[in-house]
Amino acid sequence: MDGFIVSISLIIFGAVILYGILYLIIKAAVRNGIIEARVINERNENKDGNEEDNEYDINQVTCPNCGRTHDMDYPKCPYCKHVY
Numbered sequence: 516m517d518g519f520i521v522s523i524s525l526i527i528f529g530a531v532i533l534y535g536i537l538y539l540i541i542k543a544a545v546r547n548g549i550i551e552a553r554v555i556n557e558r559n560e561n562k563d564g565n566e567e568d569n570e571y572d573i574n575q576v577t578c579p580n581c582g583r584t585h586d587m588d589y590p591k592c593p594y595c596k597h598v599y
């Protein structure tokens with residue numbers, strides 16, 4: 516009788532451990548999925564930001580007076596003649 520109770524206890528104990536491991540695996544998978552999704556979003560945001568930055572960085576300057584973008588080579592704004 517004692518052996519029967521011990522074997523049932525072992526089965527229940529093993530089942531609990533098995534469910535615990537499965538729970539941890541599923542939790543880790545969900546966490547990894549969320550992290551991967553965040554990384555992809557950050558990559559897309561960085562990609563867009565870099566593209567926008569590159570557009571402004573290539574010898575382009577925004578005039579503080581009229582707000583238009585023109586080449587950095589001009590000593591003053593070619594549109595409103597604003598001197599920097």
Ligand SMILES: [Zn+2]
Binds near residue numbers: 594597
């Ligand atoms: Zn200007």
